[in-house]
Amino acid sequence: MTTRPPAEIGMPxxxxxxxxxxxxxxxxxxxxxxxxxxxxxxPVRVRPHAKTHKCPxxxxxxxxxxxxxxxxxxxxxxxxxxxGGVRDVLLTNEIVGRQKLERLMSLAHxxxxxxxxxxxxxxxxxxxxxxxxxxxxxxxxxxNMGGNRCGVEPGEPALDLARRxxxxxxxxxxxxxxxxxxxxxxxSWDARRQAIAQASQKAGATRDLLAGNGIACAAITxxxxxxxxxxxxxxxxxxxxxxxxxxxxxxxxRNLDRDGNPVQVFEPSLFVWxxxxxxxxxxxxxxxxxxxxxxxxxxxxIVWDEPAATFERASDEHGRLAISTATNRLRIGxxxxxxxxxxxxxxxxxxxxxxxxxxxxxxxxxxxxxxxxY
Amino acid sequence: MTTRPPAEIGMPxxxxxxxxxxxxxxxxxxxxxxxxxxxxxxPVRVRPHAKTHKCPxxxxxxxxxxxxxxxxxxxxxxxxxxxGGVRDVLLTNEIVGRQKLERLMSLAHxxxxxxxxxxxxxxxxxxxxxxxxxxxxxxxxxxNMGGNRCGVEPGEPALDLARRxxxxxxxxxxxxxxxxxxxxxxxSWDARRQAIAQASQKAGATRDLLAGNGIACAAITxxxxxxxxxxxxxxxxxxxxxxxxxxxxxxxxRNLDRDGNPVQVFEPSLFVWxxxxxxxxxxxxxxxxxxxxxxxxxxxxIVWDEPAATFERASDEHGRLAISTATNRLRIGxxxxxxxxxxxxxxxxxxxxxxxxxxxxxxxxxxxxxxxxY
Numbered sequence: 208m209t210t211r212p213p214a215e216i217g218m219p220x221x222x223x224x225x226x227x228x229x230x231x232x233x234x235x236x237x238x239x240x241x242x243x244x245x246x247x248x249x250p251v252r253v254r255p256h257a258k259t260h261k262c263p264x265x266x267x268x269x270x271x272x273x274x275x276x277x278x279x280x281x282x283x284x285x286x287x288x289x290x291g292g293v294r295d296v297l298l299t300n301e302i303v304g305r306q307k308l309e310r311l312m313s314l315a316h317x318x319x320x321x322x323x324x325x326x327x328x329x330x331x332x333x334x335x336x337x338x339x340x341x342x343x344x345x346x347x348x349x350x351n352m353g354g355n356r357c358g359v360e361p362g363e364p365a366l367d368l369a370r371r372x373x374x375x376x377x378x379x380x381x382x383x384x385x386x387x388x389x390x391x392x393x394x395s396w397d398a399r400r401q402a403i404a405q406a407s408q409k410a411g412a413t414r415d416l417l418a419g420n421g422i423a424c425a426a427i428t429x430x431x432x433x434x435x436x437x438x439x440x441x442x443x444x445x446x447x448x449x450x451x452x453x454x455x456x457x458x459x460x461r462n463l464d465r466d467g468n469p470v471q472v473f474e475p476s477l478f479v480w481x482x483x484x485x486x487x488x489x490x491x492x493x494x495x496x497x498x499x500x501x502x503x504x505x506x507x508x509i510v511w512d513e514p515a516a517t518f519e520r521a522s523d524e525h526g527r528l529a530i531s532t533a534t535n536r537l538r539i540g541x542x543x544x545x546x547x548x549x550x551x552x553x554x555x556x557x558x559x560x561x562x563x564x565x566x567x568x569x570x571x572x573x574x575x576x577x578x579x580x581y
Numbered sequence: 582m583t584t585r586p587p588a589e590i591g592m593p594x595x596x597x598x599x600x601x602x603x604x605x606x607x608x609x610x611x612x613x614x615x616x617x618x619x620x621x622x623x624p625v626r627v628r629p630h631a632k633t634h635k636c637p638x639x640x641x642x643x644x645x646x647x648x649x650x651x652x653x654x655x656x657x658x659x660x661x662x663x664x665g666g667v668r669d670v671l672l673t674n675e676i677v678g679r680q681k682l683e684r685l686m687s688l689a690h691x692x693x694x695x696x697x698x699x700x701x702x703x704x705x706x707x708x709x710x711x712x713x714x715x716x717x718x719x720x721x722x723x724x725n726m727g728g729n730r731c732g733v734e735p736g737e738p739a740l741d742l743a744r745r746x747x748x749x750x751x752x753x754x755x756x757x758x759x760x761x762x763x764x765x766x767x768x769s770w771d772a773r774r775q776a777i778a779q780a781s782q783k784a785g786a787t788r789d790l791l792a793g794n795g796i797a798c799a800a801i802t803x804x805x806x807x808x809x810x811x812x813x814x815x816x817x818x819x820x821x822x823x824x825x826x827x828x829x830x831x832x833x834x835r836n837l838d839r840d841g842n843p844v845q846v847f848e849p850s851l852f853v854w855x856x857x858x859x860x861x862x863x864x865x866x867x868x869x870x871x872x873x874x875x876x877x878x879x880x881x882x883i884v885w886d887e888p889a890a891t892f893e894r895a896s897d898e899h900g901r902l903a904i905s906t907a908t909n910r911l912r913i914g915x916x917x918x919x920x921x922x923x924x925x926x927x928x929x930x931x932x933x934x935x936x937x938x939x940x941x942x943x944x945x946x947x948x949x950x951x952x953x954x955y
Contacts, residue, residue, distance in 0.1 A: 210657065210952050224680050226954045258897060280898040281869075283584065300898065303858040303869070303914055306598050325859050328913050356899055357859040357867050388896065484677045485699050485731040493731050495655075495677070498926045500954055504872055504895070521878070522762065523632060523925050524654040524674065525730055539702050540677055551897050552872045555930070558952055577952075578584050578932055580600045580874050 212559045218568045225482040225542060226500040228557040228574075230454075232564040234476035238453045241473060242435070243273050246447070249439040254278055254297060254428065256450030259551050261576035262560065263291020265453065276319070278428075278448045282307045283579035289318045291575060297321040297428065299384055299448060301329055301349065301357055307581065308332060312340035323349040323384045325359050330371045330378065337377035345381035346372045347428065350413060352387035352406040361409040362416060369422050382426030385410040386448060391433035392458060392505075396465045403430075403437035411443040432473070433462055456550040458505035478511060478544035479553065480561070481526065483537050492528040492537045496545060497521040502552035508545035513537060518545065586933045592942045599856040599916060600874040602931040602948075604828075606938040608850035612827050615847060616809070617647050620821070623813040628652055628671060628802065630824030633925050635950035636934065637665020639827065650693070652802075652822045656681045657953035663692045665949060671695040671802065673758055673822060675703055675723065675731055681955065682706060686714035697723040697758045699733050704745045704752065711751035719755035720746045721802070724787060726761035726780040735783040736790060743796050756800030759784040760822060765807035766832060766879075770839045777804075777811035785817040806847070807836055830924040832879035852885060852918035853927065854935070855900065857911050866902040866911045870919060871895040876926035882919035887911060892919065 213227040223229065243253060255269045257277040266277045266288055276295025279285040285296045295318060302311055302322055314320050315337075324330050324346050337344040348368045351358035359365050365383065372380040390402035406429070414424045428446035430438035432455075438444040451459055454477035462470045479500055485493035498521050501508055507518040508526075515535035516528040526545075530537065537543075547553035555577055562570030587601040597603065616627060629643045631651040640651045640662055650669025653659040659670045669692060676685055676696055688694050689711075698704050698720055711718040722742045725732035733739050739757065746754040764776035780803070788798045802820035804812035806829075812818040825833055828851035836844045853874055859867035872895050875882055881892040882900075889909035890902040900919075904911065911917075921927035929951055936944030 210954070213955055222680075224678065224955045301858045303856055304598065306596075325861060326913055351861065355861075355865065356896065356901060357861060359861065482677055484675045487699060487725065487729075487731060487733065491729065495955075498876065498878055498923075499929050502872065503878060522730065527730060539700055549872075555873050556952065556954070578873075578930065580584070580930070581587055581598045581869075 210558045212561070212571045214561045214568045214571065216568055216571065220563050220566045220568065221542065223480055223561055223568060225480050226496040227480040227561050228554065228559065229478045229480045229544065230560050230562045231476045231478065232562045232569060234474050235453060238455070238473045238476055239268060239272055242449060242452050245436065245472060246439040251439045251444060252446045254446050254448055256299070256448045257284060257288055257576065259450030259554065260453060261287070261554055261574045261579065262572050263288050263293055263575060264572040266291065266293050281579050281581060282310045283581050284576045285314055285320065286310065287576035287579055289314050293318070295319045299323060299386060301325055303329065308336040312336050312342060315340065315342050315344060321345040321347060321381050323347045324368060324372065325349045325357050327368065327371050330368065330375055334375035334377050342377065344378050346378045347381050347384040347426070348372070349384040350410065352385055352409060352429070353402070354387060354389040356388065361413045365413045366416050366420060369417055373422055380422060382424045382428065383410055383413060384429070385427050385444070386429040386431070387434065388431065391431040392462065393433070394461060394463050396463055399434050400437055403434045403441065407438070407441040407443040414443070432459055451550050454550040456505070457509045457546050457548045460546070475511070475546045477547065477550055479508065479547055481543060481545055483539055483541045483543070486537065486539050489533065490530050492516065492530055494526040494528060494543070495524065497525045498523050500556060501526070501545065501547055502549045502556070504552060505549035508547050510543060511546050512543040584932045586935070586945045588935045588942045588945065590942055590945065594854070594937050594940045594942065595916065597854055597935055597942060599854050600870040601854040601935050602928065602933065603852045603854045603918065604934050604936045605850045605852065606936045606943060608848050609827060612829070612847045612850055613642060613646055616823060616826050619810065619846060620813040625813045625818060626820045628820050628822055630673070630822045631658060631662055631950065633824030633928065634827060635661070635928055635948045635953065636946050637662050637667060637949060638946040640665065640667050655953055655955060656684045657955050658950045659688055659694065660684065661950035661953055663688050667692070669693045671721070673697060673760060675699055677703065682710040686710050686716060689714065689716050689718060695719040695721055695755050697721045698742060698746065699723045699731050701742065701745050704742065704749055708749035708751050716751065718752050720752045721755050721758040721800070722746070723758040724784065726759055726783060726803070727776070728761060728763040730762065735787045739787045740790050740794060743791055747796055754796060756798045756802060757784055757787060758803070759801050759818070760803040760805070761808065762805065765805040766836065767807070768835060768837050770837055773808050774811055777808045777815065781812070781815040781817040788817070806833055825924050828924040830879070831883045831920050831922045834920070849885070849920045851921065851924055853882065853921055855917060855919055857913055857915045857917070860911065860913050863907065864904050866890060866904055868900040868902060868917070869898065871899045872897050874930060875900070875919065875921055876923045876930070878926065879923035882921050884917065885920050886917040
């Protein structure tokens, strides 16, 4: 049921079958290096989020450049990482249910596994599962930084939950999960700066409240590709969870820098490689990449190789390009690169990365955590 | 890389791990039977679209009830169907590129394979590939019914292309692909009726033009779950391509019948089974199903088991439910069914169907055409 790779090593890019998920290895490697470069001098650690790439090959490359481990959202993602050689995984998420807890504890026998909680019932269940597995599990309190998803409120509610963790026999309190997801795509630099200033204030005040009650926060973890420079300079955060920086996507590409220009710290390295399959009219071209090949939740992809074309509409298996000028190159059979609107759920649609350098296929990496839902 | 099933045969539904794609077998089987029942007396054949289910197990069930074969959009989907035992597949799509054409011809050695064209260049390429493979390939002219995706215009452009097919040495002209996709979700019964009346007029006039030029249309194929009763009564269409009828989804559920009530020909049989993983406030519950577990292109899922909850927002791995009343049952660990907004791309996120009857797992069907992009 895993699809075969759409390419072979050594093949020219032009021959790679479509749709395929293509990584520009030069751009990807520049992105990989740029994150640690941008925070050099800061004491923060890097723990990239593996939900972006879903691929232990990439996780190990990040760790070679200094990352202390990875983050995951699901136990099955963590399994793919641990069995792929990653020995330190933080589940930046609440894990609920007997089967998931058993699998989590099984991983904790062979790797350092951290997990989050935002409810006393979860703490009880984690303690029981850790006790049965005869391990001591690091648990983080997830604090709501304003995204209003999971997480207890900062201050007293976080203290209450931290106390329950420290009081549990088979758990250790490991720190605060303080990711501010809804700040990542605020377009203006100053809006992101202010959002993270507020998050840092909440996280710092909570840390101080806990310290005043005899509970030390070994880690305050958060940050994403949109805001990591603020967290790294905050003096509060100790770990960065950026994921998308390795690939970028059209949505992150719309963030602005301090001068109001598109942020250019990282560059697009992930493309959906597609074929023009129909050219019914002068102003319309149809490509073979639709909802099954592209996540459209954060807007359409950018047509990277043809400025005269705009990705106008997707159906399940088709993408409709609007052609604005007669001076376009698009003929039936032509192939082109699309920059996905949102990288993480786009990656989840593929079984293979096709790594390309100088227009030749150099690497084929299996996306082993593709479909890792539970 | 294929995930293991989230369930075991005989397990109570309550124990099935989440997120999982659950089929209510009773409702599914009623839907399966209802399509042929609704058109009994009409001479049209049924050729369901396999892009909905991506699963030869289901295709064979449809054929047991009289379907003549299936439709697919991609060669790799057709491979999954043919190797799964289906011996008659129509690719309702243009197939472009050397590798795809070679694979298509390979299938044509062991099954009846039809394919569409909307350009003379495709006809040349199909003829060359069929010649190399020493087969005669049935080719349909795709006609634009108003969706403005692929397809030549009705009338003379269709005649021109049909002539090229009849003139090609290794091809036979098989008929018209006349699917009107953009009519499927017109909400009012009369709007759908009018759209298909127009499509039938265009398809019928094109058929007559071809006949007047000595080219017989053996088949006029089209229709979907939203409109099939109009095509089946049209006297023009000879084959129906409905796919979603087996599962339904929230989007099809918004179509109205002649009296302005939601259409109830088919019933929801496909659910995403999810767990409440966080319950941070009275008015908010977080489930473990987000963009990786649900296609949101046609709107959010319906929370089937809890009327007090609305699916408000998805991030990659989380769904946020808004809770409108205090009288809801949702506690951490509770599991519930969501009706996907759009069934086809939701199915594409899973490796397994979990077939449930009377709250017990009865069947596990592999979704072998999941990820079949090329």
